[in-house]
Amino acid sequence: MTTPALTPDQVVLPRRPHRVAGAVGVFRQIIRRRTGLLGIGILVFFTFLALFPTILVGPLQTATTATGPRMAPPQPGYPLGTDELGRSILNLTVHGARISMVIGLLATVVTVFVGALVGIVAGFRGGRTDATLMRITDFFLVIPTFVLALILAPVITSLFGTEGEILGIRITLFVIVIVIGLTSWSSTARIIRSQTLSLKERAFVDRARVIGSSSRQMMLRHVLPNVTDLIVANTVLVFAGAVLTETTLSFIGLGDPFAPSWGQILNSAQEAGAPGSGAWWYLAPPGVCIVLVVLAFTLVGTVLDEILNPRLKGRR
Amino acid sequence: MSGRYLLSKVGQAIVTIILLIILNFVLFRMMPGSPERILGRNPNVSAEAIAATRERWGLDKPVFPDQLVSYIIATANGDLGFSFVYRGLPVVDVLADRIWPTVILFGLGEIIAIILGVALGAYTGWKRGGLVDHLGNGASLVLYATPYFLIGMTLLLVFSVWLGWFPTYGMYQVGATYNGYFDQLTDFLSHLALPLATVALGLIGQYSIVMRSSIVETLGEEYITTARAKGILDRNVLRRHAMPNAMLPMATLIAINLGYVVAGAITVEVVFNWPGLGTLTVDALTARDYPVLQGIFVILSVSVVFANLIADLGYQFLDPRVKA
Numbered sequence: 001m002t003t004p005a006l007t008p009d010q011v012v013l014p015r016r017p018h019r020v021a022g023a024v025g026v027f028r029q030i031i032r033r034r035t036g037l038l039g040i041g042i043l044v045f046f047t048f049l050a051l052f053p054t055i056l057v058g059p060l061q062t063a064t065t066a067t068g069p070r071m072a073p074p075q076p077g078y079p080l081g082t083d084e085l086g087r088s089i090l091n092l093t094v095h096g097a098r099i100s101m102v103i104g105l106l107a108t109v110v111t112v113f114v115g116a117l118v119g120i121v122a123g124f125r126g127g128r129t130d131a132t133l134m135r136i137t138d139f140f141l142v143i144p145t146f147v148l149a150l151i152l153a154p155v156i157t158s159l160f161g162t163e164g165e166i167l168g169i170r171i172t173l174f175v176i177v178i179v180i181g182l183t184s185w186s187s188t189a190r191i192i193r194s195q196t197l198s199l200k201e202r203a204f205v206d207r208a209r210v211i212g213s214s215s216r217q218m219m220l221r222h223v224l225p226n227v228t229d230l231i232v233a234n235t236v237l238v239f240a241g242a243v244l245t246e247t248t249l250s251f252i253g254l255g256d257p258f259a260p261s262w263g264q265i266l267n268s269a270q271e272a273g274a275p276g277s278g279a280w281w282y283l284a285p286p287g288v289c290i291v292l293v294v295l296a297f298t299l300v301g302t303v304l305d306e307i308l309n310p311r312l313k314g315r316r
Numbered sequence: 317m318s319g320r321y322l323l324s325k326v327g328q329a330i331v332t333i334i335l336l337i338i339l340n341f342v343l344f345r346m347m348p349g350s351p352e353r354i355l356g357r358n359p360n361v362s363a364e365a366i367a368a369t370r371e372r373w374g375l376d377k378p379v380f381p382d383q384l385v386s387y388i389i390a391t392a393n394g395d396l397g398f399s400f401v402y403r404g405l406p407v408v409d410v411l412a413d414r415i416w417p418t419v420i421l422f423g424l425g426e427i428i429a430i431i432l433g434v435a436l437g438a439y440t441g442w443k444r445g446g447l448v449d450h451l452g453n454g455a456s457l458v459l460y461a462t463p464y465f466l467i468g469m470t471l472l473l474v475f476s477v478w479l480g481w482f483p484t485y486g487m488y489q490v491g492a493t494y495n496g497y498f499d500q501l502t503d504f505l506s507h508l509a510l511p512l513a514t515v516a517l518g519l520i521g522q523y524s525i526v527m528r529s530s531i532v533e534t535l536g537e538e539y540i541t542t543a544r545a546k547g548i549l550d551r552n553v554l555r556r557h558a559m560p561n562a563m564l565p566m567a568t569l570i571a572i573n574l575g576y577v578v579a580g581a582i583t584v585e586v587v588f589n590w591p592g593l594g595t596l597t598v599d600a601l602t603a604r605d606y607p608v609l610q611g612i613f614v615i616l617s618v619s620v621v622f623a624n625l626i627a628d629l630g631y632q633f634l635d636p637r638v639k640a
Contacts, residue, residue, distance in 0.1 A: 135331075138328075138332075139332055139335055139336075141572065141575075142332060142572075142575065142617075142620060142621055142624055143332075143336060143575060143617045143620065143621070144574075144575040144576070144578040144579070144613075144616050144617055144620050145575065146575075146576065146578055146579035146582070147578055147579075147582075147597070147612060147613045147616050147617070148339075148613065148617075150597065150601060150609065150613075151343055151606075151609055151610060151613055152343070154604065154606075155343055240461070244461075244463055245579075247463050248463055248464075248465070248579055248580075248582075248583055251463070251465055251583055251586075252582060252583060252586060252597075252598050252601065253598065253601060253602060254601070263463075266465070266466070266469070269469075270465075270469070270586065270587065275469045275472045275473050275477070275484075275587065276472070276476075276477060276484050276485070277477070278473065278477045278478065280473055283466075283469050283470070283473065287462075287466045287469070287470070290461075290462075290463065290466065291458060291461050291462050291466070292461075294461035294462075295457060295458060295461040298457060298460065298461055299457070
């Protein structure tokens with residue numbers, strides 16, 4: 001009466017169909033709430049702008065292709081006015097959507113990847129690994145990471161140079177992505193770690209261990225799928241933070257003037273003295289876009305948290 | 317408070333600061349150009365000063381451990397090197413001039429934001445679901461989503477340029493002569509008003525959101541029901557029973573937040589040309605004045621570490637249940 005020993009590969013729960021149904025269900029729950037619907041609506045709008053800027057407003061205008069009068073208020077042909085070089089603010093803002101969102105997205109990917117990796121490994125391994133990783137995490141939580149980002153930017157630039165592209169993205173933008181990623185993963189790591197700690201004690205992880213799964217397998221197949229909800233909810237909030245950080249870094253002059261994000265446009269506005277000369281049309285469009293996008297991500301993130309976090313269920 | 321807890325917290329803070337200095341050391345050596353070249357390139361530093369600095373930093377000895385140890389000792393003694401831009405002045409002197417404007421702006425801004433944010437959050441949480449809650453919470457969310465400098469630019473545009481109520485930049489009127497101390501103070505305050513309002517508005521959103529959710533959480537507690545059952549006035553239940561407990565998460569938030577406030581500080585000062593550490597940071601960044609930039613990093617991070625330490629220790633007094 002011997003039962004054949006199960007190999008770890010055989011112990012796979014049929015979770016994929018369940019996941020998909022879950023994702024659709026969660027999405028339905030988000031748009032059923034007014035704030036969630038508002039957030040999703042704003043994000044769909046800006047995703048549309050980011051996907052088709054050239055179809056909507058023509059190619060990105062530069063100092064040489066600018067056609068308008070300088071620093072002119074809104075008028076026919078230039079519905080949102082022009083900047084100090086005669087570029088249409090509407091054109092810049094719509095193209096800024098793509099740049100801001102892409103940098104935000106990539107920085108979020110880096111942040112969440114590093115955070116989840118550190119969190120899962122620390123929580124699962126425990127002991128000295130956990131202590132060391134959490135010490136580093138606490139260090140990054142406490143120090144003013146923004147100032148660290150300011151110092152890191154020139155260092156990374158000197159490592160990579162300023163010319164060239166990676167994956168079709170200008171290298172200066174890539175530096176911003178790396179800087180944001182390296183300095184903002186710590187809270188994600190904390191959240192994921194605490195969830196991993198409780199998962200590790202569950203029976204299904206014990207079962208996997210008993211049948212001889214390696215640590216790597218247990219982390220990838222048993223812990224990771226169970227922290228996905230948490231990672232998704234966190235990702236949305238991290239995105240909001242990444243857009244804000246990118247905006248702030250660009251505003252103080254670490255952006256790329258040849259790839260104007262919304263923060264970069266506001267930097268040019270500040271340098272051109274737009275606030276002091278009352279050029280509201282230069283500030284309002286990129287400003288409103290930043291606020292709307294960050295607000296939308298915050299709303300969706302909060303709603304997601306309410307839906308996915310069982311502790312908060314039933315509380316409004 | 318147990319002595320062991322105190323010791324472990326202080327120990328952690330010290331380790332963090334040492335790690336910070338090591339990080340700074342590593343970055344300094346990764347910077348474009350070695351410290352040797354950086355020193356030599358600076359025409360404003362005399363040959364004797366270079367020789368003395370070489371000795372103090374131990375540049376003739378191996379990088380590890382001699383240079384690192386010398387660097388830590390030098391930093392601990394307040395030697396942060398020389399600025400490239402400010403005529404070769406020691407970085408410490410450059411920083412010293414710029415600290416007070418920032419401390420005044422952000423100290424006052426934090427205090428105002430804490431008072432108003434806590435009040436707004438407590439009130440909206442208490443009246444949750446009502447009109448005040450929707451408006452207050454909505455405003456908080458929008459403020460939270462707005463970068464500091466954008467708030468600053470808007471205030472500048474409306475109150476300085478359109479209404480002309482406040483000056484647009486600086487800390488004092490350029491070239492002004494004052495008829496006494498009071499005049500000077502008035503000038504200072506009129507310059508302070510808008511940056512201060514910006515800082516406060518930037519912080520209020522977050523504080524009120526956290527305070528609101530914290531209040532909502534305490535509302536379900538049994539001691540609140542008990543207090544109500546005893547017939548205590550509604551506003552006293554809020555003030556005496558709900559708020560003291562709901563304030564606890566705020567203490568942590570305010571301390572942790574300091575690291576992020578720094579980012580806001582830099583941009584607000586740029587918008588209003590406020591002569592603090594923020595404008596200095598951006599000037600140093602534009603001029604690639606690395607020693608000043610690193611000095612700012614050391615000063616700001618050490619202050620944030622201290623603030624966190626104080627918050628950790630203060631938490632003990634606020635919440636007797638915390639006995640680590």
